[in-house]
Amino acid sequence: MTATTHYDAIVVGAGFGGLYTLKKLRDEQGLKVRLFDKAGGIGGTWYWNRYPGALSDTESFVYCYSWDKELLQEMEITTRYVNQPQILSYLEKVVKRHDLLSDIQLNTGITAAHFNEATGLWEVKTDAGEAFTAKHLVTALGLLSATNIPKIKGLETFQGEWHHTANWPENVSFEGKRVGIIGTGSTGTQVITAIAPKVKHLTVFQRSPQYSVPVGNGPVSHEYVSEIKKNYDQIWDQVKASMVAFGFAESTLPAMSVSEVERQAIFQKAWENGGGFRFMFETFSDIAVDEQANKAAQDFIRSKISEIVKDPETARKLTPHDLYAKRPLCDSGYYATYNRSNVQLLDVKANPIMEITPKGVKTADGVEHELDMLIFATGFDAVDGNYTKIDIRGRQGLAIQDHWKNGPTSYLGVMNVNYPNMFMILGPNGPFTNLPPTIESQVEWISELIQDVNAKGIQTVEPTAEAELSWTKTCQDIANMTLFPKADSWIFGANIPGKTNTVYFYMAGLGAYRQQLSDVKNHGYKGFVLQ
Ligand code: FAD
Ligand code: NA7
Numbered sequence: 001m002t003a004t005t006h007y008d009a010i011v012v013g014a015g016f017g018g019l020y021t022l023k024k025l026r027d028e029q030g031l032k033v034r035l036f037d038k039a040g041g042i043g044g045t046w047y048w049n050r051y052p053g054a055l056s057d058t059e060s061f062v063y064c065y066s067w068d069k070e071l072l073q074e075m076e077i078t079t080r081y082v083n084q085p086q087i088l089s090y091l092e093k094v095v096k097r098h099d100l101l102s103d104i105q106l107n108t109g110i111t112a113a114h115f116n117e118a119t120g121l122w123e124v125k126t127d128a129g130e131a132f133t134a135k136h137l138v139t140a141l142g143l144l145s146a147t148n149i150p151k152i153k154g155l156e157t158f159q160g161e162w163h164h165t166a167n168w169p170e171n172v173s174f175e176g177k178r179v180g181i182i183g184t185g186s187t188g189t190q191v192i193t194a195i196a197p198k199v200k201h202l203t204v205f206q207r208s209p210q211y212s213v214p215v216g217n218g219p220v221s222h223e224y225v226s227e228i229k230k231n232y233d234q235i236w237d238q239v240k241a242s243m244v245a246f247g248f249a250e251s252t253l254p255a256m257s258v259s260e261v262e263r264q265a266i267f268q269k270a271w272e273n274g275g276g277f278r279f280m281f282e283t284f285s286d287i288a289v290d291e292q293a294n295k296a297a298q299d300f301i302r303s304k305i306s307e308i309v310k311d312p313e314t315a316r317k318l319t320p321h322d323l324y325a326k327r328p329l330c331d332s333g334y335y336a337t338y339n340r341s342n343v344q345l346l347d348v349k350a351n352p353i354m355e356i357t358p359k360g361v362k363t364a365d366g367v368e369h370e371l372d373m374l375i376f377a378t379g380f381d382a383v384d385g386n387y388t389k390i391d392i393r394g395r396q397g398l399a400i401q402d403h404w405k406n407g408p409t410s411y412l413g414v415m416n417v418n419y420p421n422m423f424m425i426l427g428p429n430g431p432f433t434n435l436p437p438t439i440e441s442q443v444e445w446i447s448e449l450i451q452d453v454n455a456k457g458i459q460t461v462e463p464t465a466e467a468e469l470s471w472t473k474t475c476q477d478i479a480n481m482t483l484f485p486k487a488d489s490w491i492f493g494a495n496i497p498g499k500t501n502t503v504y505f506y507m508a509g510l511g512a513y514r515q516q517l518s519d520v521k522n523h524g525y526k527g528f529v530l531q
Helices: 016-028 069-074 084-097 186-195 222-230 232-241 260-273 276-281 291-308 312-318 435-455 465-480 510-522
Strands: 005-012 033-036 055-059 081-083 110-116 121-126 131-139 161-164 178-182 201-206 212-214 329-331 343-347 353-356 360-363 368-370 373-376 391-393 422-424 461-463 528-530
Touching: 005 016, 005 121, 016 033, 016 084, 016 131, 016 435, 055 276, 069 084, 069 232, 081 084, 178 186, 178 360, 186 201, 186 329, 212 260, 212 276, 212 291, 222 232, 232 435, 232 510, 260 276, 260 291, 276 329, 291 312, 312 343, 422 435, 435 510, 461 465
Parallel strands: 005 033, 005 131, 110 391, 131 422, 161 373, 178 201, 178 373, 201 343, 212 329
Antiparallel strands: 055 081, 110 121, 121 131, 353 360, 360 368, 461 528
């Protein structure tokens, strides 16, 4: 049994959220802080997701922190979007500049966190058997981090190599290989497009066809970069007051308020410009809330699929007919990839996967698709997935799994009743946006709260049950005003068999969310008990 070390704050997760929290609490408040991550390096999402084609679909200039103004000016922006190696190297630079590594413990998973009511401290255990205590526990566990590997009979018998995209090893080679991929979400479309030219044969096991628009990536000019750097203050002001926080102004124009010709022209311009969020939110104001507007967007994308894909049967399988109401996708030539002679599309809704065999994947029609490699681009147990893997217990030993038995909840996306001094970054029912600015908003608000609490000698802070209930209801009401709950996706927990299908996000946007945070603070932390 090793001795227990005490910290003022323990932070879990070395992604955008955890790193900034460490910086704030340690450097601005002088707290003794330790950050843990089970990964072998910093970066969170961008450490784990090294699959070919991994790219942020938020534009480079807003997929970064806004708080390090010097770094914003120094940042090398060469392409419109940043890929995985670029984001990882950016975060490594942040860690180096701010000397964060000395307080980060990698290769260390947190297995348990129990709140001790007698001492008012969190007791934290690691997978190496170490024990720590801390007054404050900040969990930045990631909302797209716990991998989803579907339970398909026979996986253990497969004699080829298989990988989940979010646990991607170094140096995977594709040359001469017959590769299969399950999953055609944001990740699947990126991988498919990137590896198709490299593999001998690619079999895509598609359950749901996707609406996707071009990403529009490419090199950016010196003028573009200098314009951004000159205007960064205004850019961040706009982002933080906007809805989706992607660095553009959301449209205020309803789709049916213009003529058919104008509507097509606006869609066409957005298609040429690129960007999934831009296509959904910059074109018209009501694609995500009005069925007629949504159908206009669907029709436009459907017409593009039939123009691009040469084989009519493949085009038919690739064409979605449901609502355009999942996280909007964008790609670097996804549909055109199916014109390649080495790429085969299988519709596994019509012809389901029955089992994985030593040689490949067998579908219901009895065909065994022989493979050297199988890729799972099957997404994540999103939002609460990493929380429920840890033995988190609050007052009276209440397990988080029990607190969330009807689906995960929170007050403001950051705290739960009965879990005093435990703060979540991107917890359930936080904003659905470009995430770095939301992460920053939460980290800054939480740090100020911790500072206030410590300055006033307060022992514990936690929300009331009423505040948590009311926030949950607010999130449900807002989500129900949109079309998103009508589409099956991870945004509502619909991607995992048996997972509670409920509301996981505050869908009123970052500007409104920041307003809520400041109102709560300005009213003496309304909805919280500080004692
Ligand atoms: P993460 O970066 O997920 O970090 C969480 C960390 O917690 C991980 O390193 C994990 O190892 C660690 N952890 C979890 N549990 C434990 C434990 N028990 N013990 C120890 N450590 C633990 N967002 C956008 O806004 N725009 C995009 O374009 C975009 N693209 C994405 C593309 C992909 C492929 C993926 C997967 C996500 C994307 N995201 C995007 C979302 C992305 O996750 C966020 O933008 C952001 O990186 C989240 O940062 P984070 O610090 O909250 O969490
Ligand atoms: P997603 O968007 O959840 O996509 C997962 C894909 O995997 C999707 O096409 C699923 O089909 C498919 N899937 C999942 N389980 C199965 C099984 N059992 N059989 C066949 N197909 C399956 O995850 P991503 O990683 O692409 O993206 C998640 C977010 O991360 C993304 O929005 C970005 O923000 C980054 P389905 O659609 O459920 O029918």
